[in-house]
Amino acid sequence: MSRRLYFGLAGVLIAVGGAVLWWALGGPVSPPPAAHPIADLRDTTTVGWTDRHTATIEATHATDALTALGYVHGMKRAWTLTVWRHTALGTLSTAFGDGLVPVDRHARRLGFAHHARRAYERLSTATRERLQAYARGLNAALRSNRVQQREPFLHFDLAPKRWAPWHSLALARLVAWTGTAPTAAPTAPDSGLADFRAADRRLRRWLRLHGRSRSVAWAAGAPGDTTRTVLFAKHVLGATANPVVQEVVIRRPDAAPTVAASLPGAPLFPTGRTNGRRWTYLLHSDATLVPIEVDSTEARSRHERIAPAQGGEQLVEIQRHGARVRVGPISPDSAWVLEWPGLRARTDLPRWLATAHLDAQRDAAAPDFHLVEGEGLRVDSTGAWSVQGQPPVVDRGPASILVGRSGWAAHQADVLRAQARSRPVAPAQWSASDSSAWAAALLPTLLPDLASLNAPDSTTIDARSYLRNWDAVYDPASIGAVVFAEWMRAYRREIGRRPTPTDSVFFAGPRRRRTFRAAVDSLTRRYGTDVRQWRWERAASERRFFPVWAADSLVAEDVSALSSTRFAPLDRPGRGHASSLSGGPARIVPLPLGPAPTHWDGWMQGPRGGLTVRRLRFEPSRFFARSLLSRTRPPPVSVGQAPIPNTTRLVPPSP
Template structure:
């Protein structure tokens, strides 16, 4: 027995020691991949010595003697901090995620291959101007130089993720940056998903389905079954928001829809007598954030702001004399076509002039740990065929048909990056607007400010549809009918006038008199109304008032809907006994009656409101739509407003078809509130006043690779409660389904406010730290400030940048000795 005890003790001690040694070894190799920001490197590809000065927040300030060297240094800085993210974004655009993630990423790869993002990017390289091609090549050289340094000096493979996921880091090519920009353009659009959902609603509820998505003044849609007789909901199950972390394996999800706000005030409406501009492009809440702060010293002038790692451009930022911001315009930039496949020959389809051949190519998708898979890609005159498994397409595709996609971003004649670089190097608004005429996809509202004023313009490619188009692009249509096809694709020629010294953008623009509609899927009407009210509510604005507006958490949807749904419920009688369900309802209604609509994480009212509206919307649509109701994950304020005002008979949604009684909307409101209170009581206890929005509205900023791995997720992911909601200006859209329906899944991944009266007082913030390395102190240091609504200042003054430097990386051209005759050893 004693011998057994001794051996057990020895084995236990040995196991503990082995685990400790393994942990130390993992730590050592992981820390080896942390870059030394005070190193000097001799590199090939630059003409002169340059410096990358790192601020306290790890923002690189790049000082170079020429533009090529500056873009080289940006590529190297991006690779130092975000190498894994860059390679994953590239893989997502190329359709090569399954090589590292395995079979679960196959659908994303299949979609990227069908969209042809990488192929179109390679073709688009020729469409860029000489300045942009030079920037792309210099940037690629900088990325590759850092990878070479990592390999030469054994710096932990450049990122700890590469120890866990099989990957060979291929040389960065100029077309890779364009492919990531194509991926961003695809993620900015939500049209494909909207078309599928409209078709599903038309099939499930042909009489009233349009109520759910119809915009103000939107013309009626034809029944989908009238376009394709015999069509019915079948095939692929409706999508659910529960799988969003998997969707974000590549950081950007095609056709998920990105939003933003931008607003500006000219000199006459500001306290300092110079324009102000604010911008907050949205992104998924990942670790690290999609955005990365950087400053470039260029020949045209210094620029500073938000970049996307992998792309050599500042999307939103400022120079000394110009500020700019972008808002994805949510125009209808994509159409689905149902192509009839020739019976007996799957390689032919019906065209305008009769049967014709698909353009066919075959590609191989490599998958980790299992054999490769071949896919056959077919393309029509309208665009590539998509898989029936994507976006629930199989549920609305009639038998004998296949779905093809026409999208503005698929073109090879895409000089969007040239436009973006032209904007950031322009001396003023006129120069920026001239450069922006090259913009293709995504179409954006470009907001500009210089010392002479502010301006807003829609830029990008606009599909031209015939007035005879069967659905005006809102649902899939027969692809062989000429009137349904795009008549042309033209650049936007639209500039909205500044009203009373301010302008703003939060989504799709309404059509001008006599124009065809630009789109029908804007979710921004309530936010735009709130933004207009805040901007018009002050005679003059300051940087602080712009920050206050950008961080506004008042829900205009709550203010609009609560008086409607609670009209017959507000408590007026004697208080019920404490602890009873009736008393809980009275307490909840009392709180909501006194609430100003602020979606503060510290208050119970936002949680009661969100749970009530969620339960109410589900009750309104569940009996009519059945399982399809699971796909309506976001609150539809316009739909609920139509129902409770009984617009065009929409109150019919309140009657439950399966019951004998005729329910009223007031009855459904009370039932939904009671159900919400029961659910919240089970989770948070019976005291209504102790509930907190932040307990449910907790963001999980997930690392797409390490986050889902047990235990590693505790290191790589970040959890923090947030204020705001679906319709607030500080937007935090909800997951809307599953066990955590109120979890925010996206937000303003970058915020910037630019003050041209005192440019160095302009402020910036991103939703994570600058580094993508989980062991770096800069991995999440900005995230807490972002959550609290704080910002950092970033100066273009070289002396201030150097005075606050926490590290200076020096790059020296190979073959050119330093003063004194010695070259530093490479680190």
């Protein structure tokens, strides 16, 4: 009997342990509400929650569809849009402590909130009603216990405040600003821009949104056959670990379906398709720092108050010179000012609504972009592509086209051309290619100079051997990629620019041998003498950060317990390169704020195909989340065909 009892107890323990493990790995996950009443909804609207973290919206009216979109954003991206709103309104110090006063001060000077309110007042009645509809859905989600009981809100005892419609215009300005790279004419070191640049760097590091210049878009198809034209977009989103883009499908009985990538907090649709049209925009915005002679009679000032949670109020003075804002001194009679479209009472909202077929005037010409440049690609119902705006890089091939802003985009176009010579078009494979046409063309011109290295040691010999056998592919296990990257970084320091295959530098051979030795020494100090450990996945490791938790030195409340465990930086093996279609880091010309491993890939194939996406999604609160996270690329997800296990009916309130 005792043995039977032991076996019985063991069986019970195993069953209980299995149940606990299943509960831990799978949840607890409560389903979304079956119904949610929302005031001023015109008709019942259905939101479908797919098992691929996308959403579908079934609505009768465009305004109801926007209410549902706000509801989706509130349910799926509540923490992200809450942090973004505090950043855009310059109220971070109110929520997280006076360590963030400098970020608030910078946001106030950039006028995200001030100019958003002015732009909202100038919207047409129809457009304002659509933005109000979006805010209604967003507020319904933010007021729900399902959102307010989530861990970040509970930890900071932070209840989301009511979302005013103009807040979305402030967020749109914040997104546009993260797509700028303010430039100025060369000046003396004491030009007065140091404080502005430091404040701007602090704001961008807080959000972990940078590297937008590395975004690209391309289209490809068989020559003479545009019926299966593919439109592809890669949106680089910096180093944030929080999910940003939300994919949605919007269906209405009186319009063609819209499937789009949307950004939380506002009806922004950088990539999507509807009514036979496909589009993608790179979300770049121009900002310039200009020296001017100061005329005190023309200067205008306004003042805003910052009220930190712990400290006393602080007054911020914003001095304007026409449509420009003063950012730093040069001399008593001159100053630096910022020129940026966001400093005017304009908005891109009408253009985004028209693009997604959610505006009031369907037959009217699409309004212009004002905050972003509108650079990108469009593909019409016949499969023909057209360039939008004036992107700096436009590469047209026999069966492809690529647009971008980075100098690396031209090298990515070389890879695309080579891929487009094969058939059929395969966006899932092409966009994951780690091959570099730039490295493949450059390496053979440099290797001969390494043949005459004087008395190389065993480590140098091994490094040269790996380099000679490298296939110009930046895969995680590649050792040649590491050696080449470090060599090119040292060589660039010598010649002052990025090497090219046509370089004819005086004394090139000695310089290349000297910089190769320097690269080997640097790698030896970093990784040791065993060259087999010099792998690209280590040298270019991808680190993503959870905003707020990654800035614990600025946050008043002690977040160390979670910022070092659940919300600790997310590390993944590195792969790819800025010159490959997959994208990636470029150690020879790094981004000012460091690598930007977070990106969103999406493609649409054929006139009636849906949207397929590839993006990393990580749930930090799930048990064993880090241990179970795959080290390989995320699989592609079909936005329109994902199963829908749960739905929520948004209904008008009972009379």
